[in-house]
Amino acid sequence: MYRQAKTGKLLIEILPNKCDFCGCCVGVCPEDAIELKEAEIYIIDERCTNCSKCIWSCPIEVIKFNKEGVLSKSLA
Amino acid sequence: MKSDYDIIVVGAGPAGSMAARFAAEKGVSVLMLEKDRDVGYPVRCGEAVSKAGVSEFIEPDEKWISSHINNFALISPDGTEATIEFGDAGYVLERRIFDYELAKTAAKAGAEILTRAYVNGLLFENGVVSGVKYEYRGEQKQLSAKIVIAADGVESRVGRWAGLRTFTDFREMECCVQITASNINVEKNTLYFYFGQNVAPGGYFWIFPKSNNAANIGLGVSGMVGKKKSALSFLNNFMSNNFPDSPILTSIAGGVPSSITLEKISGPGIMLVGDAARQVNPLSGGGIASGMIGGSIAGRIAGEAILRNNLSHILSYDKEWHNRLGKRHEIFERIKNGIYNFSDDKFNKIAQSFNSIPKDKRTLGRLFTTALLNQPSLLVDIAKVFII
Numbered sequence: 001m002y003r004q005a006k007t008g009k010l011l012i013e014i015l016p017n018k019c020d021f022c023g024c025c026v027g028v029c030p031e032d033a034i035e036l037k038e039a040e041i042y043i044i045d046e047r048c049t050n051c052s053k054c055i056w057s058c059p060i061e062v063i064k065f066n067k068e069g070v071l072s073k074s075l076a
Numbered sequence: 077m078k079s080d081y082d083i084i085v086v087g088a089g090p091a092g093s094m095a096a097r098f099a100a101e102k103g104v105s106v107l108m109l110e111k112d113r114d115v116g117y118p119v120r121c122g123e124a125v126s127k128a129g130v131s132e133f134i135e136p137d138e139k140w141i142s143s144h145i146n147n148f149a150l151i152s153p154d155g156t157e158a159t160i161e162f163g164d165a166g167y168v169l170e171r172r173i174f175d176y177e178l179a180k181t182a183a184k185a186g187a188e189i190l191t192r193a194y195v196n197g198l199l200f201e202n203g204v205v206s207g208v209k210y211e212y213r214g215e216q217k218q219l220s221a222k223i224v225i226a227a228d229g230v231e232s233r234v235g236r237w238a239g240l241r242t243f244t245d246f247r248e249m250e251c252c253v254q255i256t257a258s259n260i261n262v263e264k265n266t267l268y269f270y271f272g273q274n275v276a277p278g279g280y281f282w283i284f285p286k287s288n289n290a291a292n293i294g295l296g297v298s299g300m301v302g303k304k305k306s307a308l309s310f311l312n313n314f315m316s317n318n319f320p321d322s323p324i325l326t327s328i329a330g331g332v333p334s335s336i337t338l339e340k341i342s343g344p345g346i347m348l349v350g351d352a353a354r355q356v357n358p359l360s361g362g363g364i365a366s367g368m369i370g371g372s373i374a375g376r377i378a379g380e381a382i383l384r385n386n387l388s389h390i391l392s393y394d395k396e397w398h399n400r401l402g403k404r405h406e407i408f409e410r411i412k413n414g415i416y417n418f419s420d421d422k423f424n425k426i427a428q429s430f431n432s433i434p435k436d437k438r439t440l441g442r443l444f445t446t447a448l449l450n451q452p453s454l455l456v457d458i459a460k461v462f463i464i
């Protein structure tokens with residue numbers, strides 16, 4: 001099961017345990033769809049449009065486009 | 077802690093601390109909230125700053141100065157090094173201590189500070205911002221405030237919640253990686269800037285020396301470049317070509333919203349400062365000093381607004397910032413667009429002709445003049461920097 005992204009399916013995946021919590025992706029996300037705490041990050045699926053801007057802006061390449069869809073945090 | 081404050085500042089970076097301090101100096105109640113455990117850490121910064129930029133706000137202190145800078149070296153793609161001497165120009169900081177000391181000046185002025193407080197929403201009353209919601213050690217809480225100052229850095233979400241358009245176009249986001257490496261044999265008093273398509277297209281690659289043979293080494297590329305090649309792969313290339321076996325002490329990612337200031341940086345009950353307002357010098361990517369200036373103006377105006385019992389006074393902040401630095405940044409932005417689009421060939425030619433000027437006559441002005449010979453239309457913009 002997929003969590004519901006704005007487009008119906010969340011295709012953006014922040015690779016687990018690889019993020020540096022730098023905020024680049026959050027700063028460019030037009031939908032305010034990324035939650036970033038001191039050492040926790042996740043996409044708020046209901047807001048995400050799968051536009052990919054966060055992927056292009058991640059300096060260390062830890063966000064990926066996953067055409068299969070991304071599982072929910074609680075289910076993963 | 078109280079349940080309502082005159083002013084709440086979100087984020088305890090240089091901009092937030094200055095906003096809190098200058099507001100508290102007016103005698104009003106101020107609370108600054110920071111999501112991380114420590115003020116000043118982690119450090120996502122090259123840490124270079126001009127002496128004038130910091131001394132306006134804090135007496136220079138060796139405990140947060142890592143090295144003293146009096147030389148700039150600009151290295152063109154073919155390796156030609158153009159150096160400029162500057163006298164006592166600036167510092168490479170120890171920001172972990174610097175940010176902490178800045179926060180202490182806010183505390184000394186009377187501001188309260190709470191870390192581990194993650195702001196995740198705003199309160200509104202009749203459409204006007206009236207406080208913040210935040211998570212503190214797993215508990216959801218809220219606090220009222222007459223004015224909220226968003227100093228929440230590059231990620232900056234607070235301004236959006238207040239209805240301001242604050243997200244950064246991905247093409248204007250300088251996506252950065254930096255390491256602090258040891259056994260880097262460079263001059264301790266020199267900032268090194270490398271240009272060229274192979275090292276940092278559309279920006280620059282830096283080596284900023286720290287004490288004891290260590291240096292901050294990094295680069296930023298626009299999200300447009302990042303689409304094809306990430307900052308990390310540029311850094312890895314550079315290191316394996318130049319310093320393959322250097323021990324790495326820290327490594328971080330970070331973003332610089334490298335654009336002109338947002339069109340609106342205040343609204344009913346809300347003010348934005350520092351990176352959150354895009355108060356970064358778009359030519360250098362430096363945002364420490366300009367963020368402190370923005371923060372100090374906003375803090376003072378917010379304090380005045382409370383004392384005068386006239387909250388619409390905060391709307392005068394936009395204009396004051398614009399006159400102090402915003403206008404200048406617009407010109408820097410145009411110069412940046414001219415210079416960073418130079419081809420490798422042009423950079424090489426500029427460095428070579430610059431080096432033919434006798435060393436004691438080399439100034440930043442001369443460098444620009446040399447660059448101008450290659451791009452005369454920049455002249456008007458550069459002239460404006462010196463006139464304003």
Ligand SMILES: Cc1cc2nc3c(=O)[nH]c(=O)nc-3n(C[C@H](O)[C@H](O)[C@H](O)COP(=O)(O)OP(=O)(O)OC[C@H]3O[C@@H](n4cnc5c(N)ncnc54)[C@H](O)[C@@H]3O)c2cc1C
Nearest residue numbers: 087089090091111122123124195229330350351362363364
């Ligand atoms: C790699 C890199 C190199 C740089 N090099 C230089 C340089 O050499 N010289 C220079 O002048 N500038 C440099 N900069 C830019 C400089 O670091 C910033 O412009 C500066 O830190 C901005 O200060 P600030 O106070 O606005 O934001 P920050 O210093 O980013 O502080 C924002 C604070 O807000 C907190 N925060 C964010 N969201 C929340 C929330 N929801 N709730 C609570 N707290 C929150 C954050 O944890 C953070 O502590 C560099 C930037 C990067 C990324």
Ligand code: SF4
Nearest residue numbers: 029048049051052054
């Ligand atoms: S894909 Fe677009 S909308 Fe979704 S999180 Fe990334 S930037 Fe935001």
Ligand code: SF4
Nearest residue numbers: 019020022023025058
């Ligand atoms: S840009 Fe990359 S490293 Fe930075 S917070 Fe987003 S996912 Fe993490």
